[in-house]
Amino acid sequence: MPTIAAMPAYNEARSIQNIIIACKEYVDDVVVIDDGSSDNTAEVAEAAGAYVVKHPQNMGYGAAIKSCFETARNLNARRMVIIDSDGQHDPAEIPKLLKPLEKGIDVVLGSRFIEGNSERIPAYRKIGMKVLDIATNTVGGINVTDSQCGFRAYGKKAIQNIRVDSDSMSAGSEILMEIADNNLQFEEVQVNCSYDVEDSSTQNPVSHGVGVLIAILKDMEFRRPLYYFTLPGAIMGGIGLFMGLKFLQDFYLGESLRFGPTLLMMLLTILGMFMAFTGIILHAMSRMIKMR
Numbered sequence: 001m002p003t004i005a006a007m008p009a010y011n012e013a014r015s016i017q018n019i020i021i022a023c024k025e026y027v028d029d030v031v032v033i034d035d036g037s038s039d040n041t042a043e044v045a046e047a048a049g050a051y052v053v054k055h056p057q058n059m060g061y062g063a064a065i066k067s068c069f070e071t072a073r074n075l076n077a078r079r080m081v082i083i084d085s086d087g088q089h090d091p092a093e094i095p096k097l098l099k100p101l102e103k104g105i106d107v108v109l110g111s112r113f114i115e116g117n118s119e120r121i122p123a124y125r126k127i128g129m130k131v132l133d134i135a136t137n138t139v140g141g142i143n144v145t146d147s148q149c150g151f152r153a154y155g156k157k158a159i160q161n162i163r164v165d166s167d168s169m170s171a172g173s174e175i176l177m178e179i180a181d182n183n184l185q186f187e188e189v190q191v192n193c194s195y196d197v198e199d200s201s202t203q204n205p206v207s208h209g210v211g212v213l214i215a216i217l218k219d220m221e222f223r224r225p226l227y228y229f230t231l232p233g234a235i236m237g238g239i240g241l242f243m244g245l246k247f248l249q250d251f252y253l254g255e256s257l258r259f260g261p262t263l264l265m266m267l268l269t270i271l272g273m274f275m276a277f278t279g280i281i282l283h284a285m286s287r288m289i290k291m292r
Contacts, residue, residue, distance in 0.1 A: 001078035008064030062171030110151035233275025240269030
């Protein structure tokens with residue numbers, strides 16, 4: 001069973017050859033997922049000796065990650081490292097990610113923050129990363145220091161059990177939730193990331209971060225219904241109840257009830273109670289499903 005390095009690639013003909021050659025020093029095979037590139041990424045990768053899987057069109061980062069796992073299963077891989085194809089990650093750090101797998105760890109997560117080496121990361125990126133970390137940890141029930149680092153290693157059990165559904169950049173967070181759902185053991189190791197790589201990203205980091213955050217919050221509806229429904233419902237119901245008590249006090253003192261505020265109070269109370277009970281029911285259902 002081989003150890004493979006897999007990399008999503010979209011228009012990376014300029015850099016991918018060097019990355020493949022460097023990865024080959026540490027793994028048995030290199031897999032490139034050509035996500036509908038318009039340049040000759042696939043041809044360059046094949047010439048460098050990589051096993052290339054081609055998407056007919058650009059389907060997104062998540063779709064490429066999904067193909068990485070599917071290909072690893074098809075190749076009966078024992079271990080898989082996923083690394084960027086643009087040169088942001090250093091292939092020389094692959095052994096660092098593979099080592100914990102030998103002692104029974106299922107997933108090794110690269111982190112840029114374990115040793116506090118974040119000086120080179122732009123401030124706006126660090127703020128966005130921290131927001132996504134908090135959201136991912138809250139929704140996924142997992143505690144990691146760098147939820148958005150794509151430099152990771154997976155053992156056999158993780159390769160077989162992790163299923164990626166999202167086609168977007170939120171796939172990295174989805175994998176962390178899959179780790180928690182499948183009770184996989186994970187460990188973080190310090191990795192470095194280069195931010196001075198030319199054309200290292202095809203997507204604006206702000207729009208990318210917002211898109212990932214929206215996807216995570218949508219997932220909260222199913223994974224954390226108490227946060228998504230019950231908490232805001234309880235707040236709304238509490239406001240409605242407070243307004244109702246205030247209106248009753250005013251009415252007792254001789255003031256007349258106004259239609260608009262009274263209607264708002266009723267809506268807040270009813271909608272809040274509905275949301276709160278919906279969250280409780282969904283939470284109970286999710287617990288029953290997990291216990292099966």
